[in-house]
């Protein structure tokens with residue numbers, strides 16, 4: 067584009083655009099925000115706007131579309147929620163007074179992680195911007211929610227931990243430095259697994275010197291004072307984050323006052339796979355809250371409480387004292403139902419104070435926001451009073467820590483009217499009783515006419531001029547009009563302004579004063595009210611620390627009350643935290659399935675994983691309830707770690723360092739990894755990181771590959787856990803062979819989920835009992851699912867053939883013998899063994915199945931004449947025998963051969 071030919075306005079536009087090339091630029095022109103060129107094409111497509119053109123000095127018109135300025139917020143939110151960034155180019159001088167082109171500047175940039183527009187934010191969920199600085203050794207991670215002022219920071223060692231944090235915070239936007247792109251795995255996972263807007267900034271954006279300058283200025287403390295001296299990567303991430311926030315907001319960020327440092331080791335780690343598998347705050351499929359653990363837990367009354375509860379869930383505790391303190395608070399509430407309900411009622415009238423404060427700090431709060439703050443504070447003294455009888459450590463401290471903030475309440479009460487308008491610049495927001503000037507101006511507007519009539523009557527009496535009138539003229543304003551007949555009676559304090567055909571126009575000092583009061587009143591009133599409002603907003607902003615602290619206490623209070631309400635409503639019990647690490651649950655229930663079943667009755671089950679008996683192998687047909695049972699145990703352990711009561715009759719629970727789950731297929735297939743590959747990398751991760759204090763939930767390990775390899779892997783994994791990790795483990799499997807481990811490894815015990823079969827129909831009893839399952843009932847479940855009878859009867863035939871055949875038995879023998887049960891094995895040799903497989907031609911360990919196929923091949927080759935079908939089988943056998951084949955392929959070929967050769 068030849069920019070020299072552009073019109074001045076277009077040149078001005080393009081200069082602004084160059085400042086934020088990755089943002090769509092909304093450019094204020096008159097009453098519209100216009101977009102041009104590519105931005106116009108994108109916006110018209112995304113917002114369904116009519117695309118027009120504008121003469122721009124070039125041959126072709128510039129594509130253009132626009133939105134009315136007063137409706138811009140909703141359009142901006144729409145774009146931002148789709149992941150776009152939007153820069154607002156505003157007119158910064160009065161167009162009427164401008165000489166030439168109106169001056170325009172970008173006043174803010176709105177991005178997914180920095181937007182504050184209320185309608186675009188999710189209630190009960192933070193809107194995080196996460197900044198990662200990938201350093202040489204560490205990864206600094208800083209997360210800020212500009213809408214609440216929260217700021218969390220940590221440094222982690224691995225990309226995997228980065229992903230765990232991303233998954234936990236679910237940020238709307240991630241700020242990265244270029245080296246993160248080189249960490250391909252992490253980068254591709256961020257891109258594919260999360261639909262998060264990525265903002266890449268050049269390395270200098272994260273410069274340590276700049277970061278330190280910004281951090282010390284913002285938090286008004288030295289790097290050492292903040293405890294950041296040896297945290298260079300974290301400082302860079304924080305510096306980048308602050309710089310980005312200042313740049314986009316173009317505003318003070320005084321509500322971000324405190325950095326909340328955390329270390330993974332202080333919390334129970336639930337990695338990102340497990341967070342999703344256990345559906346803690348988002349369902350796997352629909353990504354909704356309904357159907358998650360958070361959905362069950364959330365009886366909070368305020369958005370702050372709801373966010374706090376989620377926060378509890380994101381970071382289950384490991385410190386016994388802290389967990390007991392939360393449990394004490396919950397228990398105390400459950401024992402005082404009426405007080406609890408009274409407090410919950412008070413919370414009902416509390417708005418999202420944290421978000422209100424953010425708007426106050428960013429100077430975007432309006433009078434309605436201040437009113438909402440006032441209404442939120444009105445019951446604080448009552449809340450403090452209602453809390454005073456409570457004695458548990460957290461609750462008694464909470465009452466003391468909470469500030470009743472009566473001064474703030476009074477300030478707003480004195481100044482802001484009961485129903486203020488949305489706009490703060492149009493007047494009507496300040497009480498007349500608050501300011502004499504406001505009262506006068508407002509009176510002037512309302513009473514102006516009366517005052518003029520009064521003056522007119524008074525002057526008429528005084529002068530004796532009967533037809534003396536006050537009239538309004540656009541040029542001279544208010545004047546007395548006196549007809550020619552009365553010219554001789556004009557008093558000397560009448561000052562002549564204009565001669566008319568029939569008379570003269572006069573003013574007096576009093577009339578002039580009155581006129582000033584009346585004519586300027588409306589504008590002056592608006593200006594005065596706005597100024598008073600801004601002062602009040604600033605005064606409240608100065609009290610931010612006090613209000614923020616109280617808001618935090620209210621959020622905690624709401625979360626404890628919610629847990630207490632849950633305990634009462636859903637009949638949960640207080641867990642005992644076990645000293646020795648044993649896990650014992652009597653009549654445990656799955657919190658979510660129980661709630662979803664509603665009318666249907668959920669069958670409770672016991673669990674016992676003790677020292678020296680940590681591993682449970684769970685067999686049972688499909689649909690019996692294995693996954694539900696295992697998840698239920700994980701969720702119960704997790705609930706106790708957040709300080710919640712648990713769905714059981716009785717529970718003694720360990721404090722785990724981590725919960726690992728390997729359940730079902732992950733959604734990483736999108737990344738091009740096979741189901742089996744994903745499964746194995748998760749297994750590898752678990753085996754490498756689990757400790758004796760971990761809880762492992764393993765569902766059908768090995769099902770993603772051939773039966774033989776799968777069984778071998780599953781076997782070896784159980785063995786490895788039993789011998790080397792001794793973590794509490796629930797291991798569900800369809801490989802009944804694994805039940806043999808019970809006798810061989812003394813910390814393994816078998817369980818199965820009972821079913822009954824009557825007249826060929828199975829029914830699920832949902833009860834877990836000791837021992838292994840007798841049958842797999844797979845075909846019965848297929849029947850329940852409506853698989854056609856033809857397929858079922860054929861499956862029964864095949865199943866009968868396979869159980870007649872010693873084929874599977876042979877495979878099992880190979881696993882038992884060659885899996886090294888009798889010898890001291892290790893995982894590596896196990897893996898090597900299974901990789902070799904059992905079907906390679908010519909190797910002794912290939913087992914009898916390979917030999918059997920060879921025999922069949924020879925038999926076919928010896929036959930003088932072959933049918934078409936036999937030829938096909940022969941061809942297949944020739945092609946596969948030198949290769950590895952799966953046991954099922956081998957089985958089905960054997961089956962075909964059996965039929966053909968008969």
Ligand SMILES: Nc1ncnc2c1ncn2[C@@H]1O[C@H](COP(=O)(O)OP(=O)(O)OP(=O)(O)O)[C@@H](O)[C@H]1O
Pocket residue numbers: 659667668669670686687688689690691692693694695832
């Ligand atoms: N204890 C229970 N009480 C009542 N219903 C239950 C119980 N456990 C599970 N169910 C019901 O049974 C359904 C199947 O359970 P689940 O998915 O846990 O079976 P599964 O044994 O893991 O099956 P598969 O092996 O096919 O994955 C659940 O969706 C739930 O509705």
